[in-house]
Amino acid sequence: MIQIIDYGAGNLASVANALTKLGQEYEIISSPIELRDDSKIIFPGVGAAGSAMAMLRATGFDAVLPTITRPFLGICLGMQLLMPYSEENDTACLDIVDGEARKFTCDLKVPQIGWNTVSQIYNDPLFAGISDDAYFYFVNSYCVETPYAISQTDYGYHFASALKKDNFYGVQFHPEKSGEVGLRLLLNFCEL
Amino acid sequence: MLAKRIIPCLDVRDGRLTKGIKFQKNVDIGDPVLAARKYYEQGADEIVFYDISASPRGREIMLDVVRQVAKEIFIPFSVGGGIRTVGDMRSVLLSGAEKVSINSAAVKNPSLISEGARAFGSQCVVVGIDALRVSNGFQVVINGGRVATSIDALTWAQEVARLGAGEICLNSIDADGTYEGYDLELLRLISENVEIPVIASGGVGNLEHLYEGASAGADALLAASIFHYSEYSIREAKEFLRSKNITVRL
Numbered sequence: 001m002i003q004i005i006d007y008g009a010g011n012l013a014s015v016a017n018a019l020t021k022l023g024q025e026y027e028i029i030s031s032p033i034e035l036r037d038d039s040k041i042i043f044p045g046v047g048a049a050g051s052a053m054a055m056l057r058a059t060g061f062d063a064v065l066p067t068i069t070r071p072f073l074g075i076c077l078g079m080q081l082l083m084p085y086s087e088e089n090d091t092a093c094l095d096i097v098d099g100e101a102r103k104f105t106c107d108l109k110v111p112q113i114g115w116n117t118v119s120q121i122y123n124d125p126l127f128a129g130i131s132d133d134a135y136f137y138f139v140n141s142y143c144v145e146t147p148y149a150i151s152q153t154d155y156g157y158h159f160a161s162a163l164k165k166d167n168f169y170g171v172q173f174h175p176e177k178s179g180e181v182g183l184r185l186l187l188n189f190c191e192l
Numbered sequence: 193m194l195a196k197r198i199i200p201c202l203d204v205r206d207g208r209l210t211k212g213i214k215f216q217k218n219v220d221i222g223d224p225v226l227a228a229r230k231y232y233e234q235g236a237d238e239i240v241f242y243d244i245s246a247s248p249r250g251r252e253i254m255l256d257v258v259r260q261v262a263k264e265i266f267i268p269f270s271v272g273g274g275i276r277t278v279g280d281m282r283s284v285l286l287s288g289a290e291k292v293s294i295n296s297a298a299v300k301n302p303s304l305i306s307e308g309a310r311a312f313g314s315q316c317v318v319v320g321i322d323a324l325r326v327s328n329g330f331q332v333v334i335n336g337g338r339v340a341t342s343i344d345a346l347t348w349a350q351e352v353a354r355l356g357a358g359e360i361c362l363n364s365i366d367a368d369g370t371y372e373g374y375d376l377e378l379l380r381l382i383s384e385n386v387e388i389p390v391i392a393s394g395g396v397g398n399l400e401h402l403y404e405g406a407s408a409g410a411d412a413l414l415a416a417s418i419f420h421y422s423e424y425s426i427r428e429a430k431e432f433l434r435s436k437n438i439t440v441r442l
Contacts, residue, residue, distance in 0.1 A: 013288045017263050047313055108194075111315060113359060113389050114411065115195045115237055115441045135195060135441040137268060139315040139358075154193055177268050177290060179232070 002026040002190060003039040005065075007055045015044050015075070018176040018183060024190045032064040040070055040190065045077025049101065049142075050089025052077055066096050071192045072168045079163065079170025080144055088142050097165045099146025106156020111141040118151045118161050118173065126150070126162065126169055128188050134181045136161070136173035143172060195441040197237035197412035198402070198429055199391065200419045202227055204273075205244045207253035211420065225260045231419070232265040234426035237441060239265070240293070240361070240414060243273035255287045262288025270318055272361075278307050285312055293361060295320035296334035299341060299348070302355055309356030318391070319357040321349060323378055324365040330378050337365045346381055353388045360386065361414065363393040371397025371417065376408045383409035399424060399432040406438045 002019055004012055006028045019026045019042075026042075029035065043065070045052060056062040065072075074082050081093045086101035093101070104110045115135040120127050127150075138153070138161075149160035153172070163170045169189065175182035203210040208222045221227050228239050241261075243254045251274060258271055271284045272293030281292045298305050298319050308317045322337050323330040323345040330345035349360055362382050364375035374392045383390040392410035396402060402413045418424050424432075430440040 011285055011288075013262060013286065014266075014290070017288065018266055020263065021266070109387055109389055109411070111358065111388075112194065113315060114197050116193065138194075177266060179267050183266055 258287040314358035367395030
């Protein structure tokens, strides 16, 4: 069972559609009391860090998420919120994984919108069956610097496009919008 | 490095494609969901739907199309045509589209851009600009190219970026339908002078035109006829671009 966390920040349809396509059972939950002991967690991120953290605090998810011991996948902003801090809206975040979310300082167009390559640093099970330098779909103005990167991507300079610390994964790209490769990554997560 | 996106555009009226698409073996496809899936399988990076339904009923049907497409293809797609309010934008996004495209409504009511960006994020808001050559540059035209305004296209492009648009879809009214290639002067002017990605639109008749657009600074390349009539598959287009050292997702 996959539980998708809905903290009111946006549209979860595409993650849900991808899980349906993969034949995975899922439910969307909007309160920490709905968390089950036997589920994996997907934490999508839409919108800005400041408002997302405010909603996580209002729902009580902010206190519970760091204590989760089951496989957890933060997507896009959901990855950035794992950091102690994001430059976006000068926001204190969940502080689960060391590092920082910073605005792109490259002279390329920001936000980065489109397909970019993901260079795997480790042979992590999340990337099983996915070739190195495969393309994934990105939409981001901020990016993560962390010692826990498991892949990196070049947009003027290298940033962490995926991370892993213990049971916590984060991906900066949108696997649910990254075609068959993205579906494979989600399946890998579901089968952890 | 970011790849140049190849984007087929599908015109839909009352839930059907306005022109049937001939994929392999000349099977004529009028179902937008099936056509989208074919392009997805061919490796399209994104798909644009343009709804030209005139009736409220047609728009309802379009939302059904969006919901079905979202279940079948796992790449971003946008929906444009007839979106006038934040409520219209919300309906399309909640049905599963990644982005909405607004054009005339943004010219008439520029705050729609900033309100949309605030509500859903800039990445959801594509502003379509139809530009026409005039003696001293390019002018914005609206209502599908039928009504001229006195607005300078570059000034408007910079304004929509400032208001929070995530991307511009730049369509040349002069080039549209000619099959003679994008208006490269227009494309260079806008893409060099705005900070957000620019999707080139209007005029593609062969693969060389896609290459010209990429070289002129477009971040993404939209085309319709060359894909719809099976002159080229998306994959052939990408292989051609790669042979010219343009970065594409293959």
